Amino acid sequence: MKIKGVVLPEREERVLRVDGEVLRVAGDDGGELVADGVWLLPGLVDVHTHPGTVNPGDEFDEAVFRRHMIEHRDAGVLLVRSPGSADRETGRERDETDLPRLRSGGRWLATPGRFFAGYGRDIGEDELVAAAVEEAGTSSGWCKIIGDWSPGQPAVPVDVLTAAVEAVHAVGGRVAVHAQTAEGSRNAVLAGADSLEHGMHLDHGLLPRMAEQGTALVPTFTPFAKIVDKLDGAPAEFREWLLAGWEGLPATVRAAHAAGVVVLAGTDTTPCGAVAGEIDWLIRAGLPAEVAVGAGSWTAREWLGLPGLEDGAPADVVAYEADPVADPSVLTRPSRIILRGRLVR
Ligand SMILES: [Zn+2]
Numbered sequence: 278m279k280i281k282g283v284v285l286p287e288r289e290e291r292v293l294r295v296d297g298e299v300l301r302v303a304g305d306d307g308g309e310l311v312a313d314g315v316w317l318l319p320g321l322v323d324v325h326t327h328p329g330t331v332n333p334g335d336e337f338d339e340a341v342f343r344r345h346m347i348e349h350r351d352a353g354v355l356l357v358r359s360p361g362s363a364d365r366e367t368g369r370e371r372d373e374t375d376l377p378r379l380r381s382g383g384r385w386l387a388t389p390g391r392f393f394a395g396y397g398r399d400i401g402e403d404e405l406v407a408a409a410v411e412e413a414g415t416s417s418g419w420c421k422i423i424g425d426w427s428p429g430q431p432a433v434p435v436d437v438l439t440a441a442v443e444a445v446h447a448v449g450g451r452v453a454v455h456a457q458t459a460e461g462s463r464n465a466v467l468a469g470a471d472s473l474e475h476g477m478h479l480d481h482g483l484l485p486r487m488a489e490q491g492t493a494l495v496p497t498f499t500p501f502a503k504i505v506d507k508l509d510g511a512p513a514e515f516r517e518w519l520l521a522g523w524e525g526l527p528a529t530v531r532a533a534h535a536a537g538v539v540v541l542a543g544t545d546t547t548p549c550g551a552v553a554g555e556i557d558w559l560i561r562a563g564l565p566a567e568v569a570v571g572a573g574s575w576t577a578r579e580w581l582g583l584p585g586l587e588d589g590a591p592a593d594v595v596a597y598e599a600d601p602v603a604d605p606s607v608l609t610r611p612s613r614i615i616l617r618g619r620l621v622r
Contacts, residue, residue: 320355325543352550361385382419383412413450425461477522498558542573
């Protein structure tokens with residue numbers, strides 16, 4: 278099997294030949310040409326999704342996990358990172374042949390008063406370092422720390438968070454930190470987290486440091502967009518805090534990109550397979566279209582350690598009938614999907 282088109286982001290026309298589970302850009306085995314004249318991405322990527330549960334508090338459900346992953350796959354999302362899962366069987370191999378590649382972060386690490394009670398792994402602050410190392414060791418190398426929760430409540434102290442990040446880095450792991458208060462976002466950056474999830478109320482003065490140490494920003498517009506106009510019954514203080522964070526997010530994303538911070542696309546909520554919508558939010562926030570598409574494709578893939586559409590790369594390819602940078606709406610309509618060398622569509 279082979280596929281011919283313009284490869285992004287290089288904008289080079291290539292014939293990609295599928296050789297088992299890898300791509301070849303040279304040679305011709307006479308295999309079937311499944312598409313020609315198309316635009317080619319190494320698949321979409323959703324770096325913040327929680328396959329296996331729908332609502333906070335749900336038990337992890339194997340059938341739901343499969344359904345979510347198939348929703349991703351059929352939308353052209355061929356790689357996902359799950360920063361926090363309700364799956365209690367840590368270390369279970371979930372990189373299944375017919376499903377998108379999964380980078381899991383083990384269970385959410387929740388210290389007292391932060392996160393939905395009982396949904397994550399509830400631990401004391403004094404247990405965070407050991408638990409973070411353990412989750413990173415039994416997942417795909419990531420762990421997820423709930424760095425703050427409610428407005429006006431203290432975030433995980435910066436010394437505790439720093440010790441956890443250093444310990445996980447020492448064993449070769451990476452740390453994602455949930456933060457949506459100014460204090461939580463600051464602590465995540467000062468601790469040297471690998472990714473700041475949400476990042477609302479982030480002090481823009483911290484962006485150069487994020488760029489320098491390689492802390493990516495995953496703003497997740499998708500979940501907030503679903504709740505910002507449903508806050509009428511919420512306490513005024515909470516509502517104002519959330520709306521201020523939401524209204525500040527586009528400027529934070531623009532400033533982050535301008536400062537050299539890697540911004541990535543994550544959807545957080547269901548339905549899965551909706552990362553094209555998050556890419557659209559990034560564009561509406563003011564990111565150049567090419568940067569926004571990369572945030573949900575090649576940039577995210579590289580950030581997770583996988584190459585683009587080059588010789589020897591894993592055979593993950595998604596084809597579109599139009600240039601997704603010129604017309605991002607085409608991202609919801611993949612014409613061909615190849616995952617691990619198998620034609621899905
Ligand atoms: Zn999340």
